[in-house]
Amino acid sequence: xxxxxxxxxxxxxxxxxxxxxxxxxxxxxxxxxxxxxxxxxxxxxxxxxxxxxxxxxxxxxxxxxxxxxxxxxxxxxxxxxxxxxxxxxxxxxxxxxxxxxxxxxxxxxxxxxxxxxxxxxxxxxxxxxxxxxxxxxxxxxxxxxxxxxxxxxxxxxxxxxxxxxxxxxxxxxxxxxxxxxxxxxxxxxxxxxxxxxxxxxxxxxxxxxxxxxxxxxxxxxxxxxxxxxxxxxxxxxxxxxxxxxxxxxxxxxxxxxxxxxxxxxxxxxxxxxxxxxxxxxxxxxxxxxxxxxxxxxxxxxxxxxxxxxxxxxxxxxxxxxx
Amino acid sequence: xxxxxxxxxxxxxxxxxxxxxxxxxxxxxxxxxxxxxxxxxxxxxxxxxxxxxxxxxxxxxxxxxxxxxxxxxxxxxxxxxxxxxxxxxxxxxxxxxxxxxxxxxxxxxxxxxxxxxxxxxxxxxxxxxxxxxxxxxxxxxxxxxxxxxxxxxxxxxxxxxxxxxxxxxxxxxxxxxxx
Numbered sequence: 163x164x165x166x167x168x169x170x171x172x173x174x175x176x177x178x179x180x181x182x183x184x185x186x187x188x189x190x191x192x193x194x195x196x197x198x199x200x201x202x203x204x205x206x207x208x209x210x211x212x213x214x215x216x217x218x219x220x221x222x223x224x225x226x227x228x229x230x231x232x233x234x235x236x237x238x239x240x241x242x243x244x245x246x247x248x249x250x251x252x253x254x255x256x257x258x259x260x261x262x263x264x265x266x267x268x269x270x271x272x273x274x275x276x277x278x279x280x281x282x283x284x285x286x287x288x289x290x291x292x293x294x295x296x297x298x299x300x301x302x303x304x305x306x307x308x309x310x311x312x313x314x315x316x317x318x319x320x321x322x323x324x325x326x327x328x329x330x331x332x333x334x335x336x337x338x339x340x341x342x343x344x345x346x347x348x349x350x351x352x353x354x355x356x357x358x359x360x361x362x363x364x365x366x367x368x369x370x371x372x373x374x375x376x377x378x379x380x381x382x383x384x385x386x387x388x389x390x391x392x393x394x395x396x397x398x399x400x401x402x403x404x405x406x407x408x409x410x411x412x413x414x415x416x417x418x419x420x421x422x423x424x425x426x427x428x429x430x431x432x433x434x435x436x437x438x439x440x441x442x443x444x445x446x447x448x449x450x451x452x453x454x455x456x457x458x459x460x461x462x463x464x465x466x467x468x469x470x471x472x473x474x475x476x477x478x479x480x481x482x483x484x
Numbered sequence: 485x486x487x488x489x490x491x492x493x494x495x496x497x498x499x500x501x502x503x504x505x506x507x508x509x510x511x512x513x514x515x516x517x518x519x520x521x522x523x524x525x526x527x528x529x530x531x532x533x534x535x536x537x538x539x540x541x542x543x544x545x546x547x548x549x550x551x552x553x554x555x556x557x558x559x560x561x562x563x564x565x566x567x568x569x570x571x572x573x574x575x576x577x578x579x580x581x582x583x584x585x586x587x588x589x590x591x592x593x594x595x596x597x598x599x600x601x602x603x604x605x606x607x608x609x610x611x612x613x614x615x616x617x618x619x620x621x622x623x624x625x626x627x628x629x630x631x632x633x634x635x636x637x638x639x640x641x642x643x644x645x646x647x648x649x650x651x652x653x654x655x656x657x658x659x660x661x662x663x
Contacts, residue, residue: 167622169598170618170622170653171622171623173598173600173603173604173607174518174618174619174622174623175518175623176600177517177518177521177604177607178514178515178517178518178619178623179517185506185509187509187513187527187530187531188502188505188506188509190531191502191505191509191530191531191534191535192498192502192505194531194535195498195501195502195505195534195535195538196498198535198538198539298499395599395601396599397599397600397601406600409600410599411599411600411601412601435601436601
């Protein structure tokens with residue numbers, strides 16, 4: 163058996179396609195560079211070579227650091243930092259500003275840095291921070307949680323950055339690489355009297371929405387089963403603008419029941435391929451799972467195994483905070 | 485011209501660096517997408533690449549090797565993105581309206597008709613180094629000397645690792661095809 167060069171190149175090219183957002187990426191990088199100073203050359207030289215300096219030197223530094231830590235007076239915990247349970251989340255309500263501040267402070271233990279998503283009814287305020295570009299300085303908008311002290315910085319998704327009118331609640335992600343700050347994924351479209359909709363209610367609501375009338379950052383919370391096809395397909399590489407997420411492959415749906423399926427459930431919504439592998443928590447592969455999912459509306463050019471209600475893209479699974 | 489931009493950026497000129505970013509972002513994103521196969525991870529890796537490059541630029545000794553140097557940072561950023569994700573993979577697939585279910589019991593591995601799903605799952609089993617060497621050689625069509633510079637290994641090692649990566653991919657594809 164030999165997988166020939168052309169086939170390999172074709173598959174790699176398919177994986178590498180979809181670079182349409184590179185301008186926005188460059189904008190985002192430029193904004194972050196504008197807020198980041200270059201360290202002096204001696205410091206980066208040291209950082210690059212420190213691992214090679216030898217364990218003895220590192221151990222000596224560790225002893226000094228440990229001595230400083232031991233010598234420092236213990237912090238006095240205040241009554242306001244006492245953690246409390248967060249009940250009823252997420253299907254009935256969003257986190258309040260106080261609850262979100264506790265999550266950012268590291269409670270409940272273990273949640274911070276887990277990559278978990280939370281929904282919170284807290285505003286985002288933007289303040290212009292000066293970004294220096296050579297001789298000129300321009301204002302770079304930087305987001306913060308409204309009314310939360312000490313201040314918590316919010317990094318907004320590209321979809322939110324282009325949205326001038328931010329309306330809470332928001333879907334936030336706790337990213338380990340940005341400790342003490344939050345990543346804002348999108349605005350949550352609340353359901354009447356609740357945050358999450360049933361699948362039927364989501365499909366009905368979607369019919370009422372005019373195409374393109376909603377902000378691109380908007381996500382919906384849907385309580386449904388996630389079901390992946392039992393069938394396997396031979397597929398040819400996509401052509402033109404067809405997006406691989408909804409093309410031939412491991413078709414996956416939000417469905418009203420947990421029955422396994424090999425074709426689109428009539429009362430379901432198509433989601434991106436292999437979503438069960440990404441968002442499933444159970445040990446058994448391809449076993450349907452029920453949860454609350456944050457989904458964004460999608461209108462793919464081509465939709466393989468698509469039910470009448472069309473397609474949506476799961477952006478997160480919302481697990482209750484214990 | 486590019487050499488001057490790198491020199492200026494190395495001295496802290498943000499405007500010059502932004503120009504470099506706009507020139508290089510497509511190539512970096514393309515490599516990250518090919519290695520990671522996931523848009524969200526690739527976006528993160530691209531941002532981390534350019535931020536890390538900005539911070540480390542003062543240490544770049546040979547400005548003529550900027551591309552190879554940036555390529556190394558890109559692959560490190562991809563490695564970090566994979567570590568963060570730790571086993572959680574989004575597997576994008578291909579399109580056809582005439583797809584037919586596979587009779588797995590009757591089929592042998594057909595290299596010419598490997599589905600995108602199967603390829604991506606098999607590719608996902610490779611290490612970042614193996615993915616990188618396949619991308620640099622087969623997608624970017626870089627000469628062995630350039631791949632060696634980007635990976636920081638001798639040319640002979642590039643050839644042996646390329647061969648090993650290819651065999652590993654074929655084994656992974658064969659495993660995907662088994663019922």
